[in-house]
Amino acid sequence: MSSANNTLADSDVMDAYDVIVIGGGPAGCASATLVAQAGHSVLLLERQAKPQFKVGESLIPASFETLERMGMIDQLRASRFPKKYSVQFFSGSGKASSPFYFHETDPGDRSQTWQVLRSEFDGMLLDNARRQGVDVRQGAAVKELLFDGPAESSRAVGVRASFDGDEAREISSKVLMDATGQRAMIARQLGIRQHDACLRMAAIYTHFEGAQRDPGIDEGATLILQTEDNRCWFWYIPLPDDRVSVGVVGPIDYLIRDRQGSPQTTFDQEVQRCPGLAPRLTEARQSMDIKVINDFSYTAERAAGDGWALVGDAFGFLDPIYSSGMLLALKSGELAADATIAALAADDPSAKRLGAYEPALRAGMASFRQLIYAFYTPDFNFARFLKRFPQHRLAIVDILIGDVFDRDFTTLFEDLRQMISTPSPTSVAGVEGTVSGKAMTAAEGAA
Ligand SMILES: Cc1cc2nc3c(=O)[nH]c(=O)nc-3n(C[C@H](O)[C@H](O)[C@H](O)COP(=O)(O)OP(=O)(O)OC[C@H]3O[C@@H](n4cnc5c(N)ncnc54)[C@H](O)[C@@H]3O)c2cc1C
Numbered sequence: 001m002s003s004a005n006n007t008l009a010d011s012d013v014m015d016a017y018d019v020i021v022i023g024g025g026p027a028g029c030a031s032a033t034l035v036a037q038a039g040h041s042v043l044l045l046e047r048q049a050k051p052q053f054k055v056g057e058s059l060i061p062a063s064f065e066t067l068e069r070m071g072m073i074d075q076l077r078a079s080r081f082p083k084k085y086s087v088q089f090f091s092g093s094g095k096a097s098s099p100f101y102f103h104e105t106d107p108g109d110r111s112q113t114w115q116v117l118r119s120e121f122d123g124m125l126l127d128n129a130r131r132q133g134v135d136v137r138q139g140a141a142v143k144e145l146l147f148d149g150p151a152e153s154s155r156a157v158g159v160r161a162s163f164d165g166d167e168a169r170e171i172s173s174k175v176l177m178d179a180t181g182q183r184a185m186i187a188r189q190l191g192i193r194q195h196d197a198c199l200r201m202a203a204i205y206t207h208f209e210g211a212q213r214d215p216g217i218d219e220g221a222t223l224i225l226q227t228e229d230n231r232c233w234f235w236y237i238p239l240p241d242d243r244v245s246v247g248v249v250g251p252i253d254y255l256i257r258d259r260q261g262s263p264q265t266t267f268d269q270e271v272q273r274c275p276g277l278a279p280r281l282t283e284a285r286q287s288m289d290i291k292v293i294n295d296f297s298y299t300a301e302r303a304a305g306d307g308w309a310l311v312g313d314a315f316g317f318l319d320p321i322y323s324s325g326m327l328l329a330l331k332s333g334e335l336a337a338d339a340t341i342a343a344l345a346a347d348d349p350s351a352k353r354l355g356a357y358e359p360a361l362r363a364g365m366a367s368f369r370q371l372i373y374a375f376y377t378p379d380f381n382f383a384r385f386l387k388r389f390p391q392h393r394l395a396i397v398d399i400l401i402g403d404v405f406d407r408d409f410t411t412l413f414e415d416l417r418q419m420i421s422t423p424s425p426t427s428v429a430g431v432e433g434t435v436s437g438k439a440m441t442a443a444e445g446a447a
Helices: 026-039 062-068 073-077 117-132 184-188 250-257 263-272 325-345 352-377 383-388 390-401 409-415
Strands: 016-022 042-046 084-089 135-139 139-145 156-163 169-178 191-197 201-209 222-226 234-238 245-253 289-294 298-300 308-310
Touching: 016 026, 016 156, 016 325, 026 042, 026 062, 026 117, 026 169, 026 325, 042 117, 042 139, 062 073, 062 325, 073 117, 117 135, 117 250, 139 169, 139 184, 169 184, 169 325, 184 308, 201 250, 201 263, 201 409, 245 250, 245 263, 250 263, 308 352, 325 352, 352 390, 352 409, 383 390, 383 409, 390 409
Parallel strands: 016 042, 016 169, 042 135, 084 222, 169 308
Antiparallel strands: 139 156, 156 169, 191 298, 201 245, 201 289, 222 234, 234 245
């Protein structure tokens, strides 16, 4: 679904904007749309001429508020994206938990969310941003970040961007927002990206057609299925057109470095080791080349500097297990947009003002991170944890839904650390031990 107004020529691009957003994924579209809604001039530069296939296809309920502020909910309701009401977990023996329905704990509008084809979803976000006043340019690649001195110690003042492959030109901004995803332009250039030593994971993934789908309300459910030795887990995400996204996640050494043969061979072997999954694919046809990504868990040391701010994966990415990526992309875009609007109103786009959203974002991410570390801890088991501490069930569920902002989960994490030795929730990137030995069993206990 590409945009009707996809103007590639740069002839009418202005020389200066209040805000330049680099990257047109969920984070870039959220921040650009919300800043434009406040009446500021915003240029969004997306290097792809048309939205492409991307991993990250399952939303979680707490994305609702940001999407609503952006004006996306009616479009999503009218879309062909499968509705997601629940998540279901399968153990290494193939045993299924009961589906966890979001409406059990949160019976409002947002108890249903969506499974999206990113090429279409990102196109909808870009079109929506354009309609709300953002100057959206696709096929526009940022080649260079401009600072008014050495990048580490000075103010960001704009970019050099190439439109449709033409020679790059300079455009200036009061605020530069990096939403370049795992490309993380600013954090890489400044050398402030910290990998999470506890999560050195890889993923191998593809799409299938004709795979088995559950009936009725469960048709759009995300399934999380562990392999028989619990070293890996699969996601199973129903998409439009009878398509299903299937991916396996596990430690890089196990899934990539120590394997003979191609990623396709490894993927096929792991499918056969996953009793919950293999029968669902018996009649299915793989409809896309296999794809691989690894070492995707990192956080930047800081979220903002003078004249710049980081959103979405350009700031950090945790792990795919709880489908938190797009929520964090949208929410960080929203939080950074509000900080930017306040900074522009005060005519002070300093690191201090722009970075006002960082504590809330970090706290939200830390809550997910604790449950992620728990998931990957050998011998840890959510069902056992909840048997000992039943009072924490709803808090865990709230984190799975994505209700992690402005929340205090101190007692949950204190009790969690009685059963696992994870880094504290406030540490930036975990360095205190490895928890990536295997995917744990009975995540279903949490649900
Ligand atoms: C294996 C795996 C599985 C995942 N599964 C899920 C899931 O089920 N649910 C979920 O919510 N999340 C999932 N995620 C995470 C999700 O994909 C990301 O968190 C999300 O896409 C981040 O959005 P973003 O806007 O920050 O970045 P992106 O969506 O990556 O967008 C960045 C954009 O910047 C553009 N860009 C880059 N460089 C330039 C440049 N120089 N000039 C102009 N444009 C540029 C790119 O073309 C791209 O469109 C998964 C991630 C992984 C690794």
